[in-house]
Amino acid sequence: MTKTIRLSAGTAAVAGLTRMRLAEAPTTAYIMVGEVCSAKCGFCPQSKCATSGPGLLSRVNWPKFTVSQAVAALAGAVADRRFERICIQVVQSDHSSDLCQELVRDLRASVAAPVAVSAAPADIDSAVSWLQAGADRIGLPLDAACERVYAEVKQASWSRSLAVIEEAANRFPGRVSTHLIVGLGETEEEAIAFLELMAKYGVTVGLFAFTPVKGTPLASQASPAVEVYRRVQVARFLIDKKFPGVKFAFSEGRLTGWGVHESTLKQLLADGEAFRTSGCAACNRPYYNERPRGVMFNYPRPLRSHEAVACIEAALGMTPERG
Numbered sequence: 001m002t003k004t005i006r007l008s009a010g011t012a013a014v015a016g017l018t019r020m021r022l023a024e025a026p027t028t029a030y031i032m033v034g035e036v037c038s039a040k041c042g043f044c045p046q047s048k049c050a051t052s053g054p055g056l057l058s059r060v061n062w063p064k065f066t067v068s069q070a071v072a073a074l075a076g077a078v079a080d081r082r083f084e085r086i087c088i089q090v091v092q093s094d095h096s097s098d099l100c101q102e103l104v105r106d107l108r109a110s111v112a113a114p115v116a117v118s119a120a121p122a123d124i125d126s127a128v129s130w131l132q133a134g135a136d137r138i139g140l141p142l143d144a145a146c147e148r149v150y151a152e153v154k155q156a157s158w159s160r161s162l163a164v165i166e167e168a169a170n171r172f173p174g175r176v177s178t179h180l181i182v183g184l185g186e187t188e189e190e191a192i193a194f195l196e197l198m199a200k201y202g203v204t205v206g207l208f209a210f211t212p213v214k215g216t217p218l219a220s221q222a223s224p225a226v227e228v229y230r231r232v233q234v235a236r237f238l239i240d241k242k243f244p245g246v247k248f249a250f251s252e253g254r255l256t257g258w259g260v261h262e263s264t265l266k267q268l269l270a271d272g273e274a275f276r277t278s279g280c281a282a283c284n285r286p287y288y289n290e291r292p293r294g295v296m297f298n299y300p301r302p303l304r305s306h307e308a309v310a311c312i313e314a315a316l317g318m319t320p321e322r323g
């Protein structure tokens with residue numbers, strides 16, 4: 001049987017497999033392996049409790065290609081410097097872990113780009129097998145900021161998943177990422193405590209904004225307020241860069257202080273870097289959480305100065321940001 005995988009719509013277009021006008025091009029090639037996940041994440045169209053259809057991940061369409069077609073196209077696109085990285089999203093379904101291992105080997109043999117593998121932190125053995133196959137990084141998305149939200153939204157064991165991430169971070173220092181989805185019901189204080197815990201483990205955090213998707217249990221829930229998202233982005237940036245003097249203050253779970261003078265904060269944030277997509281190097285995920293004409297939660301490119309000013313003002317609670 002011919003093996004098939006899915007590519008995000010933007011990836012397929014940049015790889016020349018489809019024709020599509022892109023407002024922003026992905027700098028990482030996103031691949032999906034497996035379909036119809038055995039997990040029950042309430043926000044995910046791939047989860048076994050969703051009715052969204054097999055070709056969706058977040059709000060993005062993922063057309064299907066044969067493995068040989070996709071690998072050949074990605075090899076050409078990487079050689080042309082159209083992609084700087086490859087990321088394989090592994091859906092927890094039959095044989096997906098083995099297919100991912102084979103795919104990492106195929107990619108390492110013919111595509112000159114680093115390969116990340118992103119999969120639920122179910123067990124350490126799979127992560128080890130993908131790194132041994134040639135992946136340079138492992139993404140183990142926790143998605144939820146704390147045990148309370150994890151149980152509600154993912155219906156899985158927080159302590160077990162956290163233990164897998166901690167072990168991976170100890171065994172493969174500097175090579176582990178996780179994801180945090182803002183807007184699943186956590187407070188800003190819980191989200192920032194999560195960021196500080198991951199920094200302690202040495203785990204890179206990719207921030208996502210909750211995106212309601214038709215056919216999922218959380219389809220009627222709203223995306224986070226952009227001001228909340230901006231504050232969490234700034235906190236992630238300050239923690240990641242280890243800026244001295246940062247001391248977060250909270251009131252009823254809401255972030256109310258940074259421990260840094262506002263003028264200093266504005267200087268630190270002036271280039272807008274804090275509001276760009278975070279995660280592995282070169283992972284820019286264009287329109288993964290946004291509509292082209294909506295609010296841009298994660299900027300997939302350097303910000304223009306007026307965009308940076310608007311983001312800073314939203315984060316510091318001066319002027320609400322509008323799409």
Ligand code: SF4
Nearest residue numbers: 087139206279280283
């Ligand atoms: S941060 Fe990006 S490249 Fe890294 S595992 Fe997550 S989606 Fe993949």
